[in-house]
Amino acid sequence: MTAPGTVAVTQVPMNDLSLQHAAIRQEIDAAVADVIGSCGFILGPRVKAFEEAYAGYCGVEHCVGVSNGTDALILTLRALGVGPGHEVITTPHTFGATGEAICHVGARPVFVDVEDAHLCLDPELVEAAITQRTKVILPVHIYGHPADMTALRQIADRHNIDVIEDAAQAQGARQGQATAGSMGRAGCFSFYPGKNLGAFGDAGGITTDDEALATRLRSLRNHGMPLAGPKFHYDELGYNNRMDGLQGAVLGVKLPHLEGWNEHRRQIARRYAERLEGVGDLQLPAEAAGARHVYHLYTVRTQQRDGLAEFLRGVGVSTAVMYPMPLHLTDAYAFIGDGLGAHPVSEEACRRILSLPIFPEMADDTVDYVADQVRSFFAN
Numbered sequence: 229m230t231a232p233g234t235v236a237v238t239q240v241p242m243n244d245l246s247l248q249h250a251a252i253r254q255e256i257d258a259a260v261a262d263v264i265g266s267c268g269f270i271l272g273p274r275v276k277a278f279e280e281a282y283a284g285y286c287g288v289e290h291c292v293g294v295s296n297g298t299d300a301l302i303l304t305l306r307a308l309g310v311g312p313g314h315e316v317i318t319t320p321h322t323f324g325a326t327g328e329a330i331c332h333v334g335a336r337p338v339f340v341d342v343e344d345a346h347l348c349l350d351p352e353l354v355e356a357a358i359t360q361r362t363k364v365i366l367p368v369h370i371y372g373h374p375a376d377m378t379a380l381r382q383i384a385d386r387h388n389i390d391v392i393e394d395a396a397q398a399q400g401a402r403q404g405q406a407t408a409g410s411m412g413r414a415g416c417f418s419f420y421p422g423k424n425l426g427a428f429g430d431a432g433g434i435t436t437d438d439e440a441l442a443t444r445l446r447s448l449r450n451h452g453m454p455l456a457g458p459k460f461h462y463d464e465l466g467y468n469n470r471m472d473g474l475q476g477a478v479l480g481v482k483l484p485h486l487e488g489w490n491e492h493r494r495q496i497a498r499r500y501a502e503r504l505e506g507v508g509d510l511q512l513p514a515e516a517a518g519a520r521h522v523y524h525l526y527t528v529r530t531q532q533r534d535g536l537a538e539f540l541r542g543v544g545v546s547t548a549v550m551y552p553m554p555l556h557l558t559d560a561y562a563f564i565g566d567g568l569g570a571h572p573v574s575e576e577a578c579r580r581i582l583s584l585p586i587f588p589e590m591a592d593d594t595v596d597y598v599a600d601q602v603r604s605f606f607a608n
């Protein structure tokens with residue numbers, strides 16, 4: 229490793245998928261060859277097999293493979309009858325897709341601030357935001373840490389509304405014994421390549437125990453065609469939101485490795501914590517009692533975020549700010565009318581967050597290098 233003060237030769241990326249793929253290349257090649265051989269390019273047996281395996285992994289009855297995580301959210305809201313005149317409570321501290329999906333079905337996002345410890349939707353603020361128009365609470369398991377689903381479900385049950393998990397960043401996260409995707413009416417996943425479980429392109433999935441919902445989702449993803457019955461008959465207006473056979477094949481190969489990969493992420497997080505606890509004003513990611521954080525991102529907070537990012541860039545360490553602005557302060561959501569100060573915890577977090585490199589194949593000495601560089605920034 230490069231000693232402080234010398235020219236950096238080490239380059240640490242945020243993620244390096246080529247390492248992951250090298251380890252499973254033969255399995256992937258065989259699965260892809262099978263799809264090509266069978267010409268099962270859209271849905272098909274590999275997608276079906278993955279859906280069954282992923283439903284089992286999450287501990288639910290059904291998984292519906294779709295085109296990406298954004299479409300997973302849109303289809304689920306649509307299938308639950310959410311539309312014009314309805315409100316969906318969600319967090320402003322998320323990727324744009326969460327709010328976008330609500331708007332694209334014609335409903336209105338109602339942003340509620342996050343709690344400070346994990347930056348997930350704050351249950352203590354949710355109840356006051358519920359109105360006659362509220363149909364769904366849509367928490368996001370941000371960075372791989374589960375939102376407090378127990379508290380959110382209790383509130384939802386009191387008001388007879390649904391909870392849908394945006395679990396795009398949280399494959400394998402748990403609260404108690406429950407896995408992300410099994411804790412609400414439905415769980416929406418992204419299998420974007422860089423996710424803890426990632427495809428070789430866009431892909432997504434919806435998990436649920438609700439058979440009628442799963443059936444409607446399977447029809448909606450395929451132009452509203454009934455699952456059984458005459459072809460080119462349309463029960464309702466649907467979409468082309470099917471998962472590709474090749475993505476199902478890749479995901480099917482990767483799924484058995486997910487637990488091991490998540491464990492490695494957790495080991496890296498522990499190693500960072502051992503080296504960074506008490507350094508400068510750093511606030512390290514926390515794990516709620518009984519929760520299993522799967523560290524899609526290892527996000528620290530500091531008042532000196534921009535300086536730290538700049539310093540790390542100089543010594544070859546990539547970082548990311550996810551996300552630099554809460555949704556309510558972006559131009560796309562100006563129509564909501566939530567100005568600066570409306571959601572102070574999210575706003576303050578966006579000024580201080582910085583994600584450090586984390587991926588399962590990251591070697592211990594690379595983790596130590598990053599931690600050493602962070603320490604030397606604060607030492608100076």
Ligand SMILES: Cc1ncc(COP(=O)(O)O)c(C=O)c1O
Nearest residue numbers: 296297298323325396418419420
């Ligand atoms: C929290 C969250 N929700 C939704 C999505 C959308 O997923 P996709 O990119 O597969 O459409 C993402 C993707 O990054 C995400 O991070």
